[in-house]
Amino acid sequence: VTVPKALVLGLGCALVDLLGARLLDSLGFVQGLLAPNGAQLLVLIPLACVYYGARLVTYFVLPALVVAALAFARPRTVAKKAFR
Amino acid sequence: MAKLGRAIRYLAVFGCAAIVPSTVLGHRSPEQDVAFARGVAHDVTSGVSAASFHTGSARFDGEWAFGTFLMATLGLGQVVLGHPEERAHFLPAMRQSAARLTQNQTNAFGTEAWGNVGLETLAEGHGHGYLGYANLALSMLRLIEPNTPQAQVNDELTEALAQRLAQAPHGLFETYPGEAYPPDISMVAGSIALHDCALGLSERPFMPAWRRTFARYVDPDSGLLYQAADAATGTPLGPPRGSGTAIAAYSLAFADRALSAHLYAGLRRQAVNLLGFGMMREYPAGHVGSGDIDSGPVLFGVGVSATGFALAAARLHRDDALFTRLYRTAELFGVPLGDSTSRHFMSGGPLGNAILLAMTTATPEWSRHCRRPAS
Numbered sequence: 001v002t003v004p005k006a007l008v009l010g011l012g013c014a015l016v017d018l019l020g021a022r023l024l025d026s027l028g029f030v031q032g033l034l035a036p037n038g039a040q041l042l043v044l045i046p047l048a049c050v051y052y053g054a055r056l057v058t059y060f061v062l063p064a065l066v067v068a069a070l071a072f073a074r075p076r077t078v079a080k081k082a083f084r
Numbered sequence: 085m086a087k088l089g090r091a092i093r094y095l096a097v098f099g100c101a102a103i104v105p106s107t108v109l110g111h112r113s114p115e116q117d118v119a120f121a122r123g124v125a126h127d128v129t130s131g132v133s134a135a136s137f138h139t140g141s142a143r144f145d146g147e148w149a150f151g152t153f154l155m156a157t158l159g160l161g162q163v164v165l166g167h168p169e170e171r172a173h174f175l176p177a178m179r180q181s182a183a184r185l186t187q188n189q190t191n192a193f194g195t196e197a198w199g200n201v202g203l204e205t206l207a208e209g210h211g212h213g214y215l216g217y218a219n220l221a222l223s224m225l226r227l228i229e230p231n232t233p234q235a236q237v238n239d240e241l242t243e244a245l246a247q248r249l250a251q252a253p254h255g256l257f258e259t260y261p262g263e264a265y266p267p268d269i270s271m272v273a274g275s276i277a278l279h280d281c282a283l284g285l286s287e288r289p290f291m292p293a294w295r296r297t298f299a300r301y302v303d304p305d306s307g308l309l310y311q312a313a314d315a316a317t318g319t320p321l322g323p324p325r326g327s328g329t330a331i332a333a334y335s336l337a338f339a340d341r342a343l344s345a346h347l348y349a350g351l352r353r354q355a356v357n358l359l360g361f362g363m364m365r366e367y368p369a370g371h372v373g374s375g376d377i378d379s380g381p382v383l384f385g386v387g388v389s390a391t392g393f394a395l396a397a398a399r400l401h402r403d404d405a406l407f408t409r410l411y412r413t414a415e416l417f418g419v420p421l422g423d424s425t426s427r428h429f430m431s432g433g434p435l436g437n438a439i440l441l442a443m444t445t446a447t448p449e450w451s452r453h454c455r456r457p458a459s
Binding site: 024029030034052055059061063064065067068 | 092093096097098100105109137139416419421432
């Protein structure tokens, strides 16, 4: 993963984490899950899966991706400059 | 070289996953406790009732409304004990929650099970073990406000529960007809002790014998409390469980710190630590079970209720390391929202937020607020 890709992915997941929580909260996440209303569940469950997926990626995967991308970016940049 | 690069990547992934989330999550401050209490106070004063829940069972809807008022009263009381300057702010919500706990509508689930109103048959009644939960909340209110409007019902309920406990041949009486639960009885004992602490009364004469009898419901192998037992014979029914042990470790801390510590030692052996995130197994080794209304969802053996209730037990027994690990998990999946004015957990709902408030603010300092026994 390159640094720009890691940063874009990071920004995307962090945004989903930040805004998704507020969206689910405003939709009445817990009350919605408990309510026997199929239509509401059809919206809430996929949203919650995306949200929690993004949250877990944000905390557990992204930092490593960014670190790994940075660790491997420098030699490539140096190599490109040398080539030019 | 390629192998080295791959090894470094794996090391980076594992290292970051082990360090970053546990560093970022798991921090709380006293100001956040107060803001969280404001969120819960707002919930309970804005019309929570059994109709707010839709579990599919009228009894469970009623129990969840009851649980919301119970936990809110306990949590707000504990926040007031730690922040006396907030007393005037939270007392109205505590009074309102406590009043709702004693209403017939809130106790309809128990009335339906028994065929009579528990609070209206205190003198001659039996059973209704769930009233121990309400009484613990009333006793907490009593500790904060000794001359509370709920004082009389707290006194009458305490006397009735104490009488039932003293007369129980095996240290248990029924919550519902034919159903007795040691964790519920631990609430009964805790509520009596907290009432007596609030009034400066000495320990009741039957309590030492009750403690010895109650110890039989602790599984010697796992150190966990049996979730259910036969009140008539004292025979444990079903496996010992994490959720019941954790809530009993909390409530028994008001009645018998040593017994609570003994349960906590067993509970601690159920702890799972995954990258700095703490969880509690619902069933001990050798027992397999699924989730139910007590445990909440059980995923890979880890119980939601056991994990949540263990927060309080960890705080009461000053186990900061485990508390922080458990709190990280609550923060990761609960998702705190709000600001310095008011906070709540996105995935909590009224009941979950009230439980988290009560469990994260539990404090052994309650005993410093007891009235001195009259000499």
